[in-house]
Amino acid sequence: MDNVYLALDDAALAAEVDRLQADVDALAAKGLSLDMARGKPSREQVDLSRSMLDALDSGSCLEDQGQDAANYGVPDGLPSARALMASLMGVPASQVVVAGSSSLNLMFDCVAHGFVRGVRGAKPQCAQGPLRFLCPAPGYDRHFAVTEHFGFENVPVPMTPEGPDMDVVEGLVADPSVKGIWCVPKYQNPCGITYSDETVRRMAALRPAAPDFRVYWDNAYAVHNLYDEGDELLNIFDVLAGEGRDALVYEFASTSKVTFPGSGIAAVAASPADIADLKGSFAVERVCPDKMSQLMHVRSFPDVDAVRAHMARLAEVLRPRFELVERRLSEGLGETGCATWTTPRGGYFVSFEGPEGSASRIVELCRRTGVTLTGAGATWPGDDPRDSNIRIAPSYPTLEELDAALEVFCACARLVSAQLAAEARGLR
Amino acid sequence: MDNVYLALDDAALAAEVDRLQADVDALAAKGLSLDMARGKPSREQVDLSRSMLDALDSGSCLEDQGQDAANYGVPDGLPSARALMASLMGVPASQVVVAGSSSLNLMFDCVAHGFVRGVRGAKPQCAQGPLRFLCPAPGYDRHFAVTEHFGFENVPVPMTPEGPDMDVVEGLVADPSVKGIWCVPKYQNPCGITYSDETVRRMAALRPAAPDFRVYWDNAYAVHNLYDEGDELLNIFDVLAGEGRDALVYEFASTSKVTFPGSGIAAVAASPADIADLKGSFAVERVCPDKMSQLMHVRSFPDVDAVRAHMARLAEVLRPRFELVERRLSEGLGETGCATWTTPRGGYFVSFEGPEGSASRIVELCRRTGVTLTGAGATWPGDDPRDSNIRIAPSYPTLEELDAALEVFCACARLVSAQLAAEARGLR
Known part of the structure; x- marks a missing residue:
């Protein structure tokens, strides 16, 4: 679908920017400190590997x-x-x-x-x-x-x-x-x-x-x-x-x-x-x-079967996080038409595409609003030529933290998208 | 002291070479397979670290x-x-x-x-x-x-x-x-x-x-x-x-x-x-x-004190090996005057110096007699210019194996030294 901000008349767009700014300001006031930057497993997930520490002891055969x-x-x-x-x-x-x-x-x-x-x-x-x-x-x-x-x-x-x-x-x-x-x-x-x-x-x-x-x-x-x-x-x-x-x-x-x-x-x-x-x-x-x-x-x-059985347990920790990303992005941005993202069936990341010129601004705005993301352009050798790609890493935060971080992310993505539309028309 | 083989007259030297060759042949007949090549700790020594495997288990704090x-x-x-x-x-x-x-x-x-x-x-x-x-x-x-x-x-x-x-x-x-x-x-x-x-x-x-x-x-x-x-x-x-x-x-x-x-x-x-x-x-x-x-x-x-206490236990395993090297080399070569060696108070190696041109021949003769040594010249970048240095690594074999290996080493070093003296006179 098309970017809804582009369809608004000038007055409506200016009002929308103000409204979205207020949303972001309200979130910033919460003083969050959340991290969606790195493909780092959560504590909950890592703890599932603890039994490995019982595999060897002083009496073990070491051959x-x-x-x-x-x-x-x-x-x-x-x-x-x-x-x-x-x-x-x-x-x-x-x-x-x-x-x-x-x-x-x-x-x-x-x-x-x-x-x-x-x-x-x-x-x-x-x-x-x-x-x-x-x-x-x-x-x-x-x-x-x-x-x-x-x-x-x-x-x-x-x-x-x-x-x-x-x-x-x-x-x-x-x-x-x-x-x-x-x-x-x-x-x-x-x-x-x-x-x-x-x-x-x-x-x-x-x-x-x-x-x-x-x-x-x-x-x-x-x-x-x-x-x-x-x-x-x-x-x-x-x-x-x-x-x-x-x-x-x-x-x-x-x-x-x-x-x-x-x-x-x-x-x-x-x-x-x-x-x-x-x-x-x-x-x-x-x-x-x-x-x-x-x-x-x-x-x-x-053997590999043992690895696969273990990975199925890890997936139970990871899957709700990925599903939360999909749900939150759909709810928060699906109607705006200003972004796309991937819905992977494995791995550690979701790739987000915003409007041209939005990525570094969204990342910076998220940072000021309490959410650390992978640096814009990090996914590119040199600079992202469209400055539109952001890597979302949902594995580390708890579901509650992730939920809060995604709310911030969506609010920032909406605001930046609306701002870009306004700027393109010379409204700012 | 001086190399005793140089002081023998031609007939005595030729007889000595034959006698020393017989010694080596007798050792070769034993079919030994011993290794004094690498600074590798013995099984006995490694086992002293086994308690480290009890340091972590699935219930441990991992911070x-x-x-x-x-x-x-x-x-x-x-x-x-x-x-x-x-x-x-x-x-x-x-x-x-x-x-x-x-x-x-x-x-x-x-x-x-x-x-x-x-x-x-x-x-x-x-x-x-x-x-x-x-x-x-x-x-x-x-x-x-x-x-x-x-x-x-x-x-x-x-x-x-x-x-x-x-x-x-x-x-x-x-x-x-x-x-x-x-x-x-x-x-x-x-x-x-x-x-x-x-x-x-x-x-x-x-x-x-x-x-x-x-x-x-x-x-x-x-x-x-x-x-x-x-x-x-x-x-x-x-x-x-x-x-x-x-x-x-x-x-x-x-x-x-x-x-x-x-x-x-x-x-x-x-x-x-x-x-x-x-x-x-x-x-x-x-x-x-x-x-x-x-x-x-x-x-x-x-802390370091814990390391030092542990190293004192390892030394009890290593020290007899180094002392055996010193004793065997003194007994086997001390009277010949054809070699020198170091008597370190730590570390993993003894450095042996034979007559010029002897190292590669001693290593090869040891190999054929069932004892692997560090390659001659390995202690030099490029080639050992005098072909005289051999690294002895006594840490890995058991004391019994080390004793047998040193007997071979001394016999080979004597024979090669005598052969070199004979060859220098054109006796071979």
């Missing part, structure tokens, strides 16, 4: 399939941990390294590998000319920060409801300075959409000009369904195998939003030749990963 | 000084973990970041910081000309591997009983392509010596030509004494403060050989300006460290 978890060695991760992460990702365990507590750190390590040592014998990227990396946007700010850190030019690629616009991607990979693309293929951050089979097939069929181009397939939300029936993501390694290709994709996953955030286990999967290549750098970086954390995880989650 | 260990956030590490590592290193907690399970990984990250982003606003080293790094040798192979990985030329610096030869170091840092030096200042790997006060003072007083030069002060064995009375290392940060300097040293420490090897907590300390600079890169690399591991550690080790 896993004959490997000693309590001493140096086993650089690729415990056998059971590799098997668990492999089945989460749908690849053979031999193609998986489990290391560290955060997949972001592994992604950084993989970018560093290409930059410092070079991918599969290619010249190190630090010694090549200008470097570019494709950033489907809106996307995840921490991804973009990694490639920016290494001096890459982050090139935005439009997101569609099916995934990145593959026409654009196919065009851009003809440039040999393009070395990779950031992807969150399932419950994408922040849109919440899952790449269509067609998108996965076209991604796997890419023929980049750069031999050291890799798809960074951050399957962060592989098992993070809100409903019994989750989105289905085509297994990109199966597609690659069908094409007879031995490279192209680095896939990442972690248990950070399965068990304790920040203290999970993380994994990277790649083709046999690629994983062997990555291990060359990993061997220099660390003696071995923290295998005691891995042991605690696999003792608690012996 | 530390008001910080939630069970969720994202607290990127510099839990307050108690920073305080613990700070007191181990003798620096303020505000100058410490605790992250990851391995200090080698933090060292890698710091080298990467200078290479990719640049130290304190200096041009990233990847965009500078040739790069050099100083490597006191014999030293730690994994250090050298890190700088080699980044394309640095590793420049050996002679080790003395007081630490690196500071005359040489002071000369080399006048070269602006020299960006750092690897140091293990206490119970140095592999010599086991502790830097003298004079060495520490001269290190702190360095005036390198490169503003982005840093001393990598890997205090890996800060509390790893074999005897009640340990070596004393001057606190380099105190010396720097006395000189009014706000940079120069990155110090590293971990609990990897305090608790579970590979699953400890690791820390880096630096001046306030340097640590702020490092955090700029760390923030891109990871969302936060594994704080559950940190919480487990600080609940088990609330």
Whole structure:
């Protein structure tokens, strides 16, 4: 539907701005301090993982399939941990390294590998000319920060409801300075959409000009369904195998939003030749990963079914939050026609689109009204060209806090939308 | 004393070689399979840390000084973990970041910081000309591997009983392509010596030509004494403060050989300006460290005294091993005059010096006789110029295995020494 503020006559619009301002002022007077900024699980959700702390005690066997978890060695991760992460990702365990507590750190390590040592014998990227990396946007700010850190030019690629616009991607990979693309293929951050089979097939069929181009397939939300029936993501390694290709994709996953955030286990999967290549750098970086954390995880989650059963319990905590976002946004903004948003069936985020030029103003107004949001433009490499996208992260607050935060958000979004309409007419 | 084989006449020397060969053959016939290669704690020693696994269970409070260990956030590490590592290193907690399970990984990250982003606003080293790094040798192979990985030329610096030869170091840092030096200042790997006060003072007083030069002060064995009375290392940060300097040293420490090897907590300390600079890169690399591991550690080790008491128990396991090395080498080689070795009062290694040209042959002969040693030359960046140094790591085997391994080692060292004497005379 159309933006209702555009249809009002000047006097009515000016009155509406005043009325909406009064709404926001009334909310500001409450002195709220609420946070909808980060994809951080709630206390209630985290507490569901506490039983993991009973998995090991001083009397436990500290071996896993004959490997000693309590001493140096086993650089690729415990056998059971590799098997668990492999089945989460749908690849053979031999193609998986489990290391560290955060997949972001592994992604950084993989970018560093290409930059410092070079991918599969290619010249190190630090010694090549200008470097570019494709950033489907809106996307995840921490991804973009990694490639920016290494001096890459982050090139935005439009997101569609099916995934990145593959026409654009196919065009851009003809440039040999393009070395990779950031992807969150399932419950994408922040849109919440899952790449269509067609998108996965076209991604796997890419023929980049750069031999050291890799798809960074951050399957962060592989098992993070809100409903019994989750989105289905085509297994990109199966597609690659069908094409007879031995490279192209680095896939990442972690248990950070399965068990304790920040203290999970993380994994990277790649083709046999690629994983062997990555291990060359990993061997220099660390003696071995923290295998005691891995042991605690696999003792608690012996297989993927155990993970899925746990995720169903977490979904009971998350689902009402997402449903509250949908209800509140519909009630508060549905009639205004000035915004759209996504209704994901998993993951951690809702992507909000307001009128052009509204995002930074809504975020700033929310801040002054007591609600912290992800910074406007954070979902874009560089600036959001339309200044219209806001990432809503409903997982952390209690339902009551979330309700209050969404009331503020809707009031601010309405006011800014009306103000923009008024300003366009020179009324302010 | 002099090498006794050199004093034998030709016939006696040839007979001695035959006799020593027979000794080795007899040992080889035993079909041994023993490992003195890595500084890996024994099972007996690791088991002393098992009580740490009782520190947390599902009912535990998961906060530390008001910080939630069970969720994202607290990127510099839990307050108690920073305080613990700070007191181990003798620096303020505000100058410490605790992250990851391995200090080698933090060292890698710091080298990467200078290479990719640049130290304190200096041009990233990847965009500078040739790069050099100083490597006191014999030293730690994994250090050298890190700088080699980044394309640095590793420049050996002679080790003395007081630490690196500071005359040489002071000369080399006048070269602006020299960006750092690897140091293990206490119970140095592999010599086991502790830097003298004079060495520490001269290190702190360095005036390198490169503003982005840093001393990598890997205090890996800060509390790893074999005897009640340990070596004393001057606190380099105190010396720097006395000189009014706000940079120069990155110090590293971990609990990897305090608790579970590979699953400890690791820390880096630096001046306030340097640590702020490092955090700029760390923030891109990871969302936060594994704080559950940190919480487990600080609940088990609330302060340095608790760590020291624990280390005294570990020393009871390690000390007999080191004393066995000293006794076996004295008995087996003391009369031959063909070798010297160190007798450290802490740490994990004994450094052995055989005749020139003997190290690679002794290591290979040991291998064929059933004993794995650290590769000859591993203690050198590039090749050991005299091919005389071997690192002995007595911590992992049982006393019985160590005894058998040392018998093989001494027999092989004798035979190779006699063979070299014979060959020098053209007898072979």
